[in-house]
Amino acid sequence: MNVIFMGTPSYADEILKELISDQEINIVAVYTQPDKPVGRKKVLTPPPVKVTAEKAGIAVYQPTRLRDEETVAELLKIDCDYIVVAAYGQILPKAVLDHAPCINLHASILPQYRGASPIQQTLLNGDVKTGVTAMLMDVGLDTGDILKISEIDVPDDEMVATLFERLTVVASELTIDVLKNYKNYTPVKQDETLATHCTKITKAEGKVSFDSAQEVYNKYRAFTPWPGIYLESGLKLKNISLVETKSKNDSGKIIEVKKESIIVGCTNGSLEIFSVQPESKKEMNVLSYINGKRIGVEDTLS
Template identity: 70%
Template sequence: MRIIFMGTPFYAKAILDKIIDTPNMEVVAIYTQPDKPVGRKKIMTPPVVKTLAQRHNIEVYQPQRLRDKEVVEKLLSIECDFIVVAAYGQILPCEVLEHAPCINLHASILPAYRGASPIQQTLLNADKKTGVTAMLMDEGLDTGDILKIETISVEDNEMAESLFDRLTEVATVLTIDVLKNFDSLKVIKQDETKATYCKKITKEDGKVEFVDAKEIYNKYRAFTPWPGVYLDSGLKLKNISLEDVTSTNKEGSIISIEKDSIVVGCKQGSIRVFRVQPASKKEMDILSYINGQRLFREDTLS
């Protein structure tokens, strides 16, 4: 079985690693995003998928635009049985979609959460269940026919990194299952009336106000480690928990100061804060912060 693989981040790397290790599956080419400058020194860094490919001596292609004529022509010259796509980051043109069955692994139960941030959206909405959908790609955004779905439960306090890791493991197993049993799978069209979308996360999405404690906590779950959750002052809430969802309080008021944390009131509910990071400073425990700011009970955290 000859496979062209397209993907870029760790999610894709785990799937690619599984394919490489599976007998009778040969990855004949890998498409990933171009190297990017990383860190303050802007050091050009390859995607993790590229690093894995080079370790196994697999040909790597990193086009700026997959739609460019010469890029498409080169891809079409590579014989394959399947094209597997996992968080690649580019739209596949019609010619590529017609070259071989294109299988995409999307981290949601489609048609829910089509788009760039399904894991974060699951946590923002406090869903109790999510999963990975293997689908046949078409020209739309995550609109292709469903091949198979695997679901998992989501814990009330689950964080994005944990959920990401668990869904990645589901995706690796599902990929091999679908490739091996492709001919016997019954495809199902997506129900367009149930389709929802999620956008690319930006730094601005992490800004919070002390209005709804549950919303703040779900943003914390979804946006840790990036972009994190922070106040208008730039103070980042680095470690928090949900205290209650029903009380009514003055927004941002310090309700209690305890041994290792403080409880902060929201218009609805309250949160417990353990650690923070002031703008342009190092992370610290909340008691050190409020002592430095001379904040006391009934003062406003800002």
């Protein structure tokens, strides 16, 4: 079968690699976002998907706007059986949606968490289950009919990086399954009454206070390494764990100083903190930080 692939980040790249390795699937073209400047030196860097496609000798297209008439006309000349879309980052116009069945791999159990940050939202909400949904795309945002959902459990200490990796594997396997068995699946409409949405993560969302230990820990799981979590003072909490969620404490008060960490109370619950990073400084052991600040048990971490 002939497939046009659309995607940009590493999540999409792993799916593309799986498709390329399958003898029954022929990737006839890859669409990805334009190269972007990265790092302090603003080095123009190609998306992971582009690198993989070029190594495999696949034609790569990087339109700034997929909706432009010339871009659409060019795409419609490419004969294909399916279009696979995974974290592409652009809206597909109706003409493209009509060109071939467009199958999207979304990292949530739709209609839950439509939008840009479903993996982070799973952790922010403390969900015990998530998955990948293969759906037929329509003109809405993640609103298309569902073909198949693959679910996985989420441990209560899972971090976003490992969840991302596991969901990528699920998505890769699901893509192959749906492409090869497409005719055996009956599309099912999403229940709009159950729909929830999530937006692109911003740096401001990493700000925390010691109100709920569970909430702080969930943000830590979802936002490490970026944007990270930090206090009003700008102090970043780099390595923490959840102690418990039941106790009542003064917000931010240091309850105990241990050999390599401190226990900090929250209005609800407590956290163990191992390392921090003051503004404009390197990450350090939390004991070095509190010793430098000359604070200890009964003082407030800030």
